[in-house]
Amino acid sequence: MFGGTASAFVLVLGSALVLDRLTAAGRGSLSALHFAGVGLGIAASAALVTALETTGAAWSVLWLVVGGTAAAVVPIVVWLRIPVIMITQSGGS
Numbered sequence: 001m002f003g004g005t006a007s008a009f010v011l012v013l014g015s016a017l018v019l020d021r022l023t024a025a026g027r028g029s030l031s032a033l034h035f036a037g038v039g040l041g042i043a044a045s046a047a048l049v050t051a052l053e054t055t056g057a058a059w060s061v062l063w064l065v066v067g068g069t070a071a072a073v074v075p076i077v078v079w080l081r082i083p084v085i086m087i088t089q090s091g092g093s
Contacts, residue, residue: 011038
């Protein structure tokens with residue numbers, strides 16, 4: 001129950017922060033991408049877990065693989081975010 005509550009809190013708070021930043025940068029039309037990314041992450045996670053379950057992987061393996069995948073994706077997200085930070089700070093488009 002705590003995990004679900006924490007997840008909902010992060011989604012709502014994170015969405016508010018992202019939408020505020022997009023609006024401040026004059027890029028409010030990109031707000032749909034935020035929710036598309038969340039949905040894509042949920043779908044990818046479900047597909048990964050389903051694929052692992054069909055191989056008979058134990059719950060501990062599922063957690064390790066999903067956690068490792070999430071950790072591997074973080075540098076990619078940071079790399080994609082750096083140009084956005086530079087555009088926002090320079091005031092350019």
